[in-house]
Amino acid sequence: xxxxxxxxxxxxxxxxxxxxxxxxxxxxxxxxxxxxxxxxxxxxxxxxxxxxxxxxxxxxxxxxxxxxxxxxxxxxxxxxxxxxxxxxxxxxxxxxxxxxxxxxxxxxxxxxxxxxxxxxxxxxxxxxxxxxxxxxxxxxxx
Numbered sequence: 036x037x038x039x040x041x042x043x044x045x046x047x048x049x050x051x052x053x054x055x056x057x058x059x060x061x062x063x064x065x066x067x068x069x070x071x072x073x074x075x076x077x078x079x080x081x082x083x084x085x086x087x088x089x090x091x092x093x094x095x096x097x098x099x100x101x102x103x104x105x106x107x108x109x110x111x112x113x114x115x116x117x118x119x120x121x122x123x124x125x126x127x128x129x130x131x132x133x134x135x136x137x138x139x140x141x142x143x144x145x146x147x148x149x150x151x152x153x154x155x156x157x158x159x160x161x162x163x164x165x166x167x168x169x170x171x172x173x174x175x176x177x
Contacts, residue, residue, distance in 0.1 A: 036061060039103055043113045043145075047120055050141055056123040059116070060094040069096050086111040088118035095119065106149050107157055114142040130171035139165045 040058045048055050064072070066080040073087050085108075087096040095115040102108050117138040121128075128134055143165075146154035155161050 036103065039109065039112070040116065043109070043116050044120075046145065047113070047117055047141060050144070051120065051137075053120055053124050056120055059088070059119045060092070061112075062094055062096055063099050063101060064096050065099055069098060072096060086115050088115040088122070090118070090122045093119070093122070106146065106151060110142050110146050110149075110154075110158070113145050114138045117141050132171055133169050136165065136169040139168065 037058070040061065044055060044058060047053070066082065066084065069084050069087055070078050070080045072089060073084060085098055086101070088094070089096065095112065097108075097112065097115075101111075115138075118134060120126075121134050121137065126134075142158070143154045146157060151157050
């Protein structure tokens with residue numbers, strides 16, 4: 036895992052022009068633990084939540100059945116590593132949601148470089164989803 040994180044982090048540094056950062060902690064967790072980390076206790080586990088970065092903990096959480104040989108799973112790690120870069124470099128955004136644009140843009144680019152013809156199809160999203168994921172809402176401010 037350390038080598039994969041270092042490789043993906045190097046790619047992110049090249050793409051963004053940001054300096055390398057110390058690697059985050061990474062942890063495989065159950066869907067329930069991941070959902071509680073994201074939304075608090077008492078929220079039903081979400082099968083859609085596959086990876087998560089916790090800025091306060093400096094930790095990337097991946098679901099227990101995460102597989103390093105699966106290109107989608109590796110792209111999800113890359114997405115969360117982008118958030119780690121944003122955090123360590125203290126990049127400023129109007130709201131937390133705006134952080135998603137860079138993470139999705141780089142995830143899509145990386146997947147294309149891996150030979151994935153339609154990264155949106157692989158991730159089961161579309162361009163509109165990415166736009167909406169990055170929209171600030173009145174209650175979502177850093």
